[in-house]
Amino acid sequence: MIDVQGLVAHYGSFSLRNIDLRIETGQCFVLLGPSGAGKTLFLETVLGIQPPDSGRILLDGCDISGTPPEARGFSYLPQDLALFPHLSVRRNIEFGLRIRHTPRATVQERVARTARLLAIEPLLDRPSLRGLSGGEKQRVALARALIVEPRVLFLDEPFSSLDPAIRRQLHVEFAEVRQRLGLTAVLVTHDHEEAAALADRLAVLINGEIQQSGPPAEVFDRPANLATARFLVLENLFEGLLRPTAGASGACEVSCGHVALAVASNGPARHSGRMNVGFRARYARLHKAPVGSGSGLARGCYLGILEGFSASCSSPRAFVRIGGQDGLRIECGPFADPAILPARVGEEVVVELPPERFLFFSEP
Amino acid sequence: MRSWFNWVLVLALGCSISLMVLLLAVQAAYTGGRSPLRALGTADVHHAMWLSFYAATVAAVLALVLAIPTGFALARWRFPGNWLVEAILLIPMIMSPIALGVALLLVFRTGPGMWVEEHLLRFVFEVPGIILAQFFVSYSLAVLVLRTTFAGIDPRLEQVARFLGCTRWQAFRHVTLPLARNGIVAAFVLGWARALGDFGATSTIAGAVKGKTETMTVAIYLHLASVSIDQAVALSIVLTLITVVGLIAVRLLLGGERR
Numbered sequence: 001m002i003d004v005q006g007l008v009a010h011y012g013s014f015s016l017r018n019i020d021l022r023i024e025t026g027q028c029f030v031l032l033g034p035s036g037a038g039k040t041l042f043l044e045t046v047l048g049i050q051p052p053d054s055g056r057i058l059l060d061g062c063d064i065s066g067t068p069p070e071a072r073g074f075s076y077l078p079q080d081l082a083l084f085p086h087l088s089v090r091r092n093i094e095f096g097l098r099i100r101h102t103p104r105a106t107v108q109e110r111v112a113r114t115a116r117l118l119a120i121e122p123l124l125d126r127p128s129l130r131g132l133s134g135g136e137k138q139r140v141a142l143a144r145a146l147i148v149e150p151r152v153l154f155l156d157e158p159f160s161s162l163d164p165a166i167r168r169q170l171h172v173e174f175a176e177v178r179q180r181l182g183l184t185a186v187l188v189t190h191d192h193e194e195a196a197a198l199a200d201r202l203a204v205l206i207n208g209e210i211q212q213s214g215p216p217a218e219v220f221d222r223p224a225n226l227a228t229a230r231f232l233v234l235e236n237l238f239e240g241l242l243r244p245t246a247g248a249s250g251a252c253e254v255s256c257g258h259v260a261l262a263v264a265s266n267g268p269a270r271h272s273g274r275m276n277v278g279f280r281a282r283y284a285r286l287h288k289a290p291v292g293s294g295s296g297l298a299r300g301c302y303l304g305i306l307e308g309f310s311a312s313c314s315s316p317r318a319f320v321r322i323g324g325q326d327g328l329r330i331e332c333g334p335f336a337d338p339a340i341l342p343a344r345v346g347e348e349v350v351v352e353l354p355p356e357r358f359l360f361f362s363e364p
Numbered sequence: 365m366r367s368w369f370n371w372v373l374v375l376a377l378g379c380s381i382s383l384m385v386l387l388l389a390v391q392a393a394y395t396g397g398r399s400p401l402r403a404l405g406t407a408d409v410h411h412a413m414w415l416s417f418y419a420a421t422v423a424a425v426l427a428l429v430l431a432i433p434t435g436f437a438l439a440r441w442r443f444p445g446n447w448l449v450e451a452i453l454l455i456p457m458i459m460s461p462i463a464l465g466v467a468l469l470l471v472f473r474t475g476p477g478m479w480v481e482e483h484l485l486r487f488v489f490e491v492p493g494i495i496l497a498q499f500f501v502s503y504s505l506a507v508l509v510l511r512t513t514f515a516g517i518d519p520r521l522e523q524v525a526r527f528l529g530c531t532r533w534q535a536f537r538h539v540t541l542p543l544a545r546n547g548i549v550a551a552f553v554l555g556w557a558r559a560l561g562d563f564g565a566t567s568t569i570a571g572a573v574k575g576k577t578e579t580m581t582v583a584i585y586l587h588l589a590s591v592s593i594d595q596a597v598a599l600s601i602v603l604t605l606i607t608v609v610g611l612i613a614v615r616l617l618l619g620g621e622r623r
Contacts, residue, residue: 049523069526076527082520086542096528099538148528 001025002046002152002186007055009045016041016208019055023152023186023201028178030199030216031188034231038208039188043156046186047076059151075150079157081141089126089140096148114143117177135166142174146181153178155187159194171197192232196220204228226276226361234359235317235331237278242360251299254358259323262299264356276361281317283357284332287350288342297350304330306341306349320351388604394597404598411575412583412599416560419491419579423498424556427506431551435510436540440519450511457504464500465568468493472569489571494579497565502555509554513547514540546617553617557610561603 007019016038023029033039044050046057048069057065064072075096084092090111091098097107115121118139129137138158145153159167159174175198178185189195195202196216203213204223212224223229229237238261240254245262253260254277263277289303290296297303304322307329315334318341322328330351335341343349404413438450456464471477472488480487487493517540525535541548563581570577572586580599587596 047523047527068531069523070529070531072527074527076524078520078524080518080520082518082524084521084525084539084543086539095525095538099525099529099534144528150527 001058001060002184003056003058003061004046005056005058007042007045007057008053009041009050009055010053011041011050014038014041014208015053016045019210021203021210021213023184025060025184026182027200028175028185028187028198030195030202031186031205032190032192032195032199032202033188033205034190037190037205039190039205040156041208042205043154043186043188047074047154048072073151075145075148075153077141077145077153077155077158079160081137081158083129083137083141083144085129088128089120089132090124092129092140093124093143093147095144100148110147114147117146117180118143118173133166134162135170138162138170142177146177146183150183152184152186155185157189157191158187160189160191167194168197174198192220204231206231221280222359226363229276229278229359229361234278235281236284237276238328239274239276241274242272242277256328257323257326259302259328261302261328261353261358262355263358263360276363278359278361279353279357281331281333283354284320284330285352286318286320286332286342287352289348289350298352300355301350301352302330304349304351306343306345306347308345320349322351391597391601391604394593404595404602406595408575408578409583409595409599412578412580413602415491415494415578416580419494419498419566420502420556420559423495423559424502424506424552426495426499427503427555427559428548428552431503431506431510431555432541432544432548435507435551436514436536438507438511439514439517453507454504456500457508461497461501461562461564461566462568465497465565468497468500468565468569488569489573489577491570491577493570494566494577497569498559498562501562501565502559505558506551506555509551510544510547513544513551516547517543550614550617553610553613557607560606 002021002023004019004021004023007016009016014036019042021029031039031042041050045052048064048067052065055065056063059072084095087095093114094107094111097110102110111124112121115124120136120139120143123132123136123140126132129140132140141158159170162170171194177183185198187194187198199216201213202216202219204211204219206227211228212219219228220232223232223234238254238256240256240261242252242254242263245251245253245260252263254263254275255261256277261277286306287301302322304320304327307319307321309319310317310331310333317331317333318335320330320332322330330353332351341349404410434453438446438453469488472481485492487496521539521543522530522532522535525539526532530538561581563579563585566577566579567582567585572578572582574586578586580603584596584599584603587593587599
């Protein structure tokens with residue numbers, strides 16, 4: 001288990017501030033953040049490449065803050081993989097074992113085992129790295145990192161330069177290999193999809209500070225603050241005025257321009273006044289508009305015009321305008337098949353926004 | 365239509381090439397088709413050639429031994445005044461060779477240098493003086509080449525090597541040094557050629573004693589002074605050929621590194 005306590009570090013004028021994280025053994029911990037958030041600085045500080053200004057890094061209870069990198073029992077897979085260009089594929093993989101003067105027979109056995117695990121046996125006899133595809137290089141670098149049986153594997157956006165198809169395939173393979181070996185991994189990335197695919201636990205780092213950490217589903221579903229909501233692309237985010245609903249005891253609504261959105265009263269009861277509210281597009285449901293529309297809609301249901309669909313073929317989304325031309329544009333979906341939607345573009349539709357799904361961000 | 369600027373470039377390139385070819389051609393023309401090697405047959409010339417190769421080789425090796433860690437440190441460390449340290453280390457390359465020779469002469473005529481001269485090893489008007497002078501002229505060049513070479517090697521490779529179990533020295537030995545091989549050879553060749561061709565610093569500290577501190581460049585000077593033009597030209601051609609071969613080797617080595 002890695003326990004990062006009150007870590008402060010800086011590089012130039014940028015600094016990481018009071019990072020507290022706990023990474024359990026066997027877990028894949030993902031640190032997600034935009035470019036320039038301090039992900040690589042965090043990684044390099046925990047790895048021992050950069051000295052921390054203050055704070056402690058504990059590995060299974062022992063303070064390793066002053067331990068040299070080679071004595072920490074970590075492996076590191078950087079973004080550019082850093083394969084040794086002067087060595088063959090086999091020599092690259094067995095590098096860590098040769099440095100440790102591992103007996104020849106053991107080296108051969110472990111190279112063969114690791115190559116089998118990562119399906120790179122045909123590459124072992126390549127005399128150089130030239131001609132290897134991006135995915136093959138990725139597997140070779142992973143084999144080199146795994147063969148020394150690290151206590152923790154650190155990965156710095158290792159899949160970011162690959163084609164989407166190969167990247168997804170490697171996500172699956174990496175998850176399988178990690179589970180089979182029971183490996184603890186710490187991965188930093190800016191890619192939401194990668195984080196969602198690989199993380200057992202997720203932390204969001206923005207501007208040198210941990211904004212939120214937890215299970216990935218929870219973090220994506222309920223961003224803790226506005227910066228996180230924006231980074232995690234909370235599709236529907238509006239500024240409005242929170243107030244009690246007139247004539248409805250205990251009920252609340254948020255006025256966004258002339259559109260009033262019904263929200264659950266429990267969350268925002270602690271805050272009131274101007275704030276940002278948002279909800280995930282997948283919680284917005286579309287229904288066929290009733291004849292003689294406009295009256296008798298249930299709480300949380302709004303009449304709107306279906307304006308169009310997003311171009312994405314993997315997760316098509318619909319856009320509905322409620323409250324007229326200067327009203328709110330609501331993103332809904334994704335939908336497996338836009339053809340099953342209850343209306344065509346330009347027609348009226350009812351969009352249901354469950355009040356309990358709204359998130360509230362009181363900061364400006 | 366080609367712009368006038370293109371013509372200026374072509375003219376400049378043409379002039380540069382013509383000047384260099386002229387320098388080589390006049391030497392070849394002077395021999396009149398006779399083999400220049402015939403003029404190299406005397407014992408004095410043999411001694412001058414042997415001494416030059418010996419002193420330049422020892423000087424270039426010593427320069428390389430010091431320039432490798434220096435170049436690596438300059439490439440990897442960023443500290444205030446970094447540029448100043450680099451500038452100081454490059455002084456012998458830019459400084460007039462005679463001025464460098466005078467400075468060395470003064471070192472061994474004062475303070476601890478004089479003690480070394482009197483009790484440990486004699487440099488002034490001796491072969492170690494030649495090696496020392498040539499060491500200085502080749503060292504700066506080697507540092508310049510090696511600093512560029514090491515800066516071109518991604519430090520991430522050394523970091524990854526450390527996580528695979530290497531100490532800093534092992535990461536340098538097993539990763540950085542093999543990757544810098546071409547740059548190291550280039551630094552040696554350039555430093556060696558520079559040392560071989562030095563006259564000013566060498567003759568100032570070691571003098572021009574025939575049969576003792578007579579390197580090839582000193583021999584050329586002495587032959588010219590005694591109007592033995594054939595031998596002076598023959599030695600000049602040998603030095604020119606060595607330089608050309610050295611430059612081709614460096615070009616191939618550094619070109620290969622870039623590829």
